[in-house]
Amino acid sequence: MPRSNISFPDSSSEPEVPRPLNTLHIMIREMLYEVRENESTISALEAWVETVDPEAHRKDPWPQDLIDAHAQYKALVADIDPKRLAYNNSRHNSNKNQTLYTPKVHLERLRLAYEWGQAALRAVEARLHVLVTYRTAYENKKAIEGHIEQANSNLNSARNAVIAAGKEYRGYWKAMPKEELPFKEE
Numbered sequence: 001m002p003r004s005n006i007s008f009p010d011s012s013s014e015p016e017v018p019r020p021l022n023t024l025h026i027m028i029r030e031m032l033y034e035v036r037e038n039e040s041t042i043s044a045l046e047a048w049v050e051t052v053d054p055e056a057h058r059k060d061p062w063p064q065d066l067i068d069a070h071a072q073y074k075a076l077v078a079d080i081d082p083k084r085l086a087y088n089n090s091r092h093n094s095n096k097n098q099t100l101y102t103p104k105v106h107l108e109r110l111r112l113a114y115e116w117g118q119a120a121l122r123a124v125e126a127r128l129h130v131l132v133t134y135r136t137a138y139e140n141k142k143a144i145e146g147h148i149e150q151a152n153s154n155l156n157s158a159r160n161a162v163i164a165a166g167k168e169y170r171g172y173w174k175a176m177p178k179e180e181l182p183f184k185e186e
Helices: 022-053 064-078 080-096 103-133 142-174
Strands: none
Touching: 022 064, 022 103, 022 142, 064 080, 080 103, 080 142, 103 142
């Protein structure tokens, strides 16, 4: 049975299936939980921005830690598209080569979807950190709303990666020859 070359943490909370697949399932689920947590933060920011008085809002000068945090989230955002494109290209290339449904290809695409999701989540979290910590860093209410929209866009990318990873995980099991399955189907 094909195995990933990624190292995974041990977990005993899932039913036993061949490693690293039970861990991959857990990791995909953890990404989904992170997406939901970030949705909550975005909702709270959307509620907050509604209370911002455009006439009273003043932008404060940026301290060095804000400049650093801004540069960090910009770099993390730039990492999303290459990861998404790697997944999409893999999917497109496996369609061309008619290898779409092999377990090995599903596992590789699952890895790529996971990397895409992690990149998107890191970017969302870094941007949300700036939004939550430095509420007076923005020129006006419209700028704050724009940054919240961008965080939501990055979150949608993470959500799409979670969906893709889940499909690849299920596709792996569906493509597995029945005689190689570690359990009997009923």
